[in-house]
Amino acid sequence: MHSLSWAIGSPRQPDCRSTGQGRSNMTVPSDTQHQPTIALAQEFLGALSNIPRAKQNKVQDLIGKFRSTPRSSGINYEIIRDARDKNMRSVRVDQEYRAIVLKPEKGNVYVFMWVDKHDDAYDWARRHEASINPRTGSLQVLATVTREVYEDAPESSPLTAPVNESSSPLFDDVRDRELLRLGVPEALLERVRELKSSSALDAMQFVLPDEAYEALLFLAQGEDKQEILEMYGAPDEAPSIDTEDFVQALLQADSQRRFHVVEDDDELTRMLNAPLEHWRVFLHPSQRELVERDWNGAVRVLGGAGTGKTVVAMHRARYLARHAVRRGESNERSILFTTFTRNLAQDIEQQLNQLCTRQEMACIEVINIDRLIHRLTSGQGKARLAYSNQAGYRKAWRAALQLIPDELDLPESFYDEEWQQVVLPQHARTRQEYFRARRVGRGKPLNRGQRAAIWPVFEEMRNQLNNAGLRTIEDCTFDAVQLAEQGQLTRQYRHVIADEIQDFGAESLKLLRALVPEGANDLFLVGDGHQRIYGRRATLSSCGINVRGRRGRKLRINYRTTEQTRRYAVALLEGVEVDDLDDGQDSSSDYRSLLQGEAPSVQHFDSFDEEVDALVQLLEGLDKEPDREAGDGQRPTLRRDCCIVARTQRLRDQYAQALKARGIPVAIMEKESGDEATDNAVRLATMHRVKGLEFRKVCLAGINAGVVPAPRSMDSEDPVEKRYRELNERALVHVAATRAIESLHVSSFGEPSPYLTSANQ
Numbered sequence: 157m158h159s160l161s162w163a164i165g166s167p168r169q170p171d172c173r174s175t176g177q178g179r180s181n182m183t184v185p186s187d188t189q190h191q192p193t194i195a196l197a198q199e200f201l202g203a204l205s206n207i208p209r210a211k212q213n214k215v216q217d218l219i220g221k222f223r224s225t226p227r228s229s230g231i232n233y234e235i236i237r238d239a240r241d242k243n244m245r246s247v248r249v250d251q252e253y254r255a256i257v258l259k260p261e262k263g264n265v266y267v268f269m270w271v272d273k274h275d276d277a278y279d280w281a282r283r284h285e286a287s288i289n290p291r292t293g294s295l296q297v298l299a300t301v302t303r304e305v306y307e308d309a310p311e312s313s314p315l316t317a318p319v320n321e322s323s324s325p326l327f328d329d330v331r332d333r334e335l336l337r338l339g340v341p342e343a344l345l346e347r348v349r350e351l352k353s354s355s356a357l358d359a360m361q362f363v364l365p366d367e368a369y370e371a372l373l374f375l376a377q378g379e380d381k382q383e384i385l386e387m388y389g390a391p392d393e394a395p396s397i398d399t400e401d402f403v404q405a406l407l408q409a410d411s412q413r414r415f416h417v418v419e420d421d422d423e424l425t426r427m428l429n430a431p432l433e434h435w436r437v438f439l440h441p442s443q444r445e446l447v448e449r450d451w452n453g454a455v456r457v458l459g460g461a462g463t464g465k466t467v468v469a470m471h472r473a474r475y476l477a478r479h480a481v482r483r484g485e486s487n488e489r490s491i492l493f494t495t496f497t498r499n500l501a502q503d504i505e506q507q508l509n510q511l512c513t514r515q516e517m518a519c520i521e522v523i524n525i526d527r528l529i530h531r532l533t534s535g536q537g538k539a540r541l542a543y544s545n546q547a548g549y550r551k552a553w554r555a556a557l558q559l560i561p562d563e564l565d566l567p568e569s570f571y572d573e574e575w576q577q578v579v580l581p582q583h584a585r586t587r588q589e590y591f592r593a594r595r596v597g598r599g600k601p602l603n604r605g606q607r608a609a610i611w612p613v614f615e616e617m618r619n620q621l622n623n624a625g626l627r628t629i630e631d632c633t634f635d636a637v638q639l640a641e642q643g644q645l646t647r648q649y650r651h652v653i654a655d656e657i658q659d660f661g662a663e664s665l666k667l668l669r670a671l672v673p674e675g676a677n678d679l680f681l682v683g684d685g686h687q688r689i690y691g692r693r694a695t696l697s698s699c700g701i702n703v704r705g706r707r708g709r710k711l712r713i714n715y716r717t718t719e720q721t722r723r724y725a726v727a728l729l730e731g732v733e734v735d736d737l738d739d740g741q742d743s744s745s746d747y748r749s750l751l752q753g754e755a756p757s758v759q760h761f762d763s764f765d766e767e768v769d770a771l772v773q774l775l776e777g778l779d780k781e782p783d784r785e786a787g788d789g790q791r792p793t794l795r796r797d798c799c800i801v802a803r804t805q806r807l808r809d810q811y812a813q814a815l816k817a818r819g820i821p822v823a824i825m826e827k828e829s830g831d832e833a834t835d836n837a838v839r840l841a842t843m844h845r846v847k848g849l850e851f852r853k854v855c856l857a858g859i860n861a862g863v864v865p866a867p868r869s870m871d872s873e874d875p876v877e878k879r880y881r882e883l884n885e886r887a888l889v890h891v892a893a894t895r896a897i898e899s900l901h902v903s904s905f906g907e908p909s910p911y912l913t914s915a916n917q
C-alpha cells in the first residue's frame with residue numbers, strides 16, 4: 157500500500173476514516189518520580205467537543221486521574237497494533253470510548269491526542285504519528301494518507317492538485333535547509349519543492365504544520381525571505397535538538413499553539429468545559445511573545461481586523477494578574493483594562509471571567525474610557541458629562557454660534573471642526589492658549605488676528621456649558637489628567653491595558669500616560685488605524701507615549717474571517733493612507749487569513765422591497781443549513797448567528813420592520829444594550845454597534861449611494877477634514893465587513909454606494 161506522511165496543520169483535515177483494530181494490554185514504564193506532565197492537543201479538544209456531554213464528563217474524570225496518578229492500576233492502557241508511532245496508546249474512557257494518549261519512552265509525559273468511539277479512536281491512532289522536528293524542536297503531528305484517500309481525493313487535494321508545468325516552482329529561491337528551518341517536515345520537503353501555484357499551496361494547508369504553512373504563504377506572496385526566516389525560522393546554527401525530549405518540545409512556542417500543558421485543576425476544568433474556545437489556551441507564537449514577557453516601557457500592538465488583538469490584550473491582563481497574585485497583591489485592582497465603548501468593556505469583562513481565576517480577576521478593573529473618566533472626576537463638582545448629540549450641548553452650541561464674526565466668512569462647520577479638532581483636544585481654555593494651539597491637519601490656515609476674532613465663539617460655548625452645569629468629556633479628561641499628575645487619584649494603577657486605541661482622542665491617551673508611572677510593563681496599547689470610526693488620529697508620541705523601536709509590534713494572522721472576506725474588506729480601503737497610531741504609516745496588505753471560504757456575495761436591487769425579499773430568502777436558507785453546533789435533533793440556531801448591519805439606526809429599524817412583517821423574528825442590538833437575540837431571531841445592528849463583535853454570517857444591507865458614505869459626515873468644506881471623514885466612513889464599512897466569520901453578504905437598493913464599486917473592481 158502506498159502511503160505518505162502529512163502533518164496536521166489545521167483542524168480542517170479531510171475525514172479519511174477506515175475501520176480496524178488491534179490491541180494488547182501494557183503498562184507504562186516507571187521512568188521518573190516527578191509530577192507527570194499532562195498536555196492536551198488542540199485536536200483532542202476539538203474531538204472532545206464532538207462527543208456526548210456525559211462522555212465528556214468521563215474524559216474529564218480520566219484526565220483528573222492522570223494528573224494525580226498516571227500509572228494507577230485503574231487506568232487501562234493498550235498498545236495499538238500496527239501503529240506507526242510506537243508511543244501511541246489507547247486509554248479506556250468507558251466501554252464505548254477511548255482516548256488516544258502519546259506516552260513517549262522518555263520523561264513522565266502524557267499527551268492527550270484524540271478521543272472517539274473505540275474503532276474510530278484506534279483508526280485515528282494508526283493514521284498519525286507525533287515527532288519532534290529536528291530543526292525547530294517543535295512537536296508536530298504527521299498524518300498518514302493512504303492510497304485509497306489519494307484516489308478519492310477531491311480535485312483541489314494537495315495529492316492531486318494539477319500542477320501548471322509551464323510555471324517554475326514557487327520556492328525555487330529557497331534552499332532545502334531554509335525550508336527545514338521554517339518547520340517543513342522532511343517527509344513533505346519534496347512535495348513543497350514541487351508546488352507551482354498559491355492555490356496548490358493552499359490545498360496543502362491541511363497537511364502542513366501551521367508554522368510552515370504560514371511561512372510559505374508569506375514567501376509565496378513575495379515577502380522578504382530573510383524577514384520570514386527571522387520571524388518563523390529556527391536559527392541557522394541551532395543547537396542540536398533532542399528528538400526524544402518531549403517535555404522540552406512542549407515548551408516550544410510552535411508546540412504551544414497546538415498543545416497545552418495543564419497546570420492546575422481549575423484551569424483544566426475551564427478548558428474542558430469550553431473545548432472550542434481555543435483562544436483561551438492556544439496562542440500563536442507572535443501572540444505569546446507579546447503576552448509573556450517583561451516590557452521595558454510602553455508597547456503598541458497593531459494588527460488588522462481579527463488578528464487577535466483583544467485576545468492578546470486579555471491574555472496580557474491575565475499574565476500580569478497572575479504575577480500580581482504571586483506577589484500577594486490580589487484585590488488591589490492594580491491592572492486597568494480599558495476600551496472605547498461600554499458594550500465592548502462588558503464583553504471583555506465577561507471573557508476575562510472565563511480566562512482568569514477569581515483571584516486574578518480581583519486584580520483587574522475593566523471599564524470603558526468614558527466611564528473611567530467620569531469616575532475619576534466624579535468628586536469634582538456637580539457638572540454632568542455632555543456629548544455633542546445631546547440637547548443641552550446643542551443648545552449651548554447654537555448660542556455660541558451667534559458670536560461668529562461676519563468678516564471671516566467661514567461656514568458653521570468650520571467652527572464645529574475647530575472646536576472638536578483643536579480647542580477641545582488641546583484643552584485651550586483662554587485666548588492665549590488658543591493662540592499657542594497646534595492646528596496640524598486643519599485645511600484653512602489662521603493668523604493670530606483671525607484666531608482672536610473667532611475665539612469668542614469657543615469662550616461662549618464653555619460659558620454656556622458651565623451655566624447649564626455641563627462639561628465636555630474632553631475637559632473632564634484633562635481634569636483627570638491633572639488629578640493623576642498631582643497624585644490625587646484614590647486608586648493607583650501599576651499597569652494599563654487599552655484596546656481599540658485608534659479611537660481614543662489625544663486627551664484620553666494623555667490620561668493613560670498619566671495613570672501609570674513610566675517604567676516596566678506600564679502601558680500595553682492595542683489598536684488598528686484601519687478601524688478608526690470615531691474622530692481623528694492622535695499620535696502616541698505627541699501624547700507622551702514612546703513606543704519606538706522594538707516596542708511596536710504587529711499581528712499578521714487573521715483568525716476570524718475567511719481570506720476571501722479579508723480581501724474584500726481590505727479592498728474597501730484601497731488608496732486610503734492609514735497611520736500606525738504614531739508618526740508612521742501602516743499597511744493593510746501584510747496580514748492573511750488561513751481560513752478559506754466562499755467569496756462575499758454583492759447584490760444590487762431596484763427597490764427596498766426586493767432587497768428585503770432577498771434577505772428573507774437568505775434567512776430561510778439558513779434554517780435549512782445544518783448547524784454544526786446544535787447537536788442531533790436540535791433546531792437550527794443559525795439565525796441567531798446572523799447579523800444584518802445597516803449604516804444608520806433608521807435603516808436598521810426599517811429592515812427590522814420589514815422582516816417582522818414577513819414573519820421573521822428580529823432582535824435589535826441597541827447602542828447601550830447587550831445582545832439579547834433569541835435562538836431563532838436574526839440580529840440587526842448599526843455599523844457602529846458591531847465594532848469588536850463577530851457573527852457567523854453578516855449581511856451589510858442598504859449600502860446605497862447617499863447612505864454610504866453618510867452625507868452628514870461628508871458635509872465639511874475643509875479638504876483635509878473631508879479626507880479624514882472619508883477614511884472614517886470607509887473604515888466603518890471595513891469594520892462591519894470584517895465581523896463575518898463564515899460568510900459576508902453585501903446588498904444595496906437604488907444606486908449602490910461608490911465604495912462598493914471600487915471594492916468590486
Ligand SMILES: Nc1ncnc2c1ncn2[C@@H]1O[C@H](COP(=O)(O)OP(=O)(O)OP(=O)(O)O)[C@@H](O)[C@H]1O
Pocket residue numbers: 434435436438439440443459460461462463464465466467468684687714715716847848849850894
Ligand atoms: N490564538 C488563537 N486561537 C484561536 N482563536 C483565536 C486566537 N486568537 C484570536 N482568535 C479568535 O479570532 C477572533 C478575533 O480575535 P480578536 O477579537 O481578539 O481580534 P481583534 O484583532 O481584536 O479583532 P478586531 O480588531 O477586528 O475587533 C476571535 O474569534 C478570537 O477568539
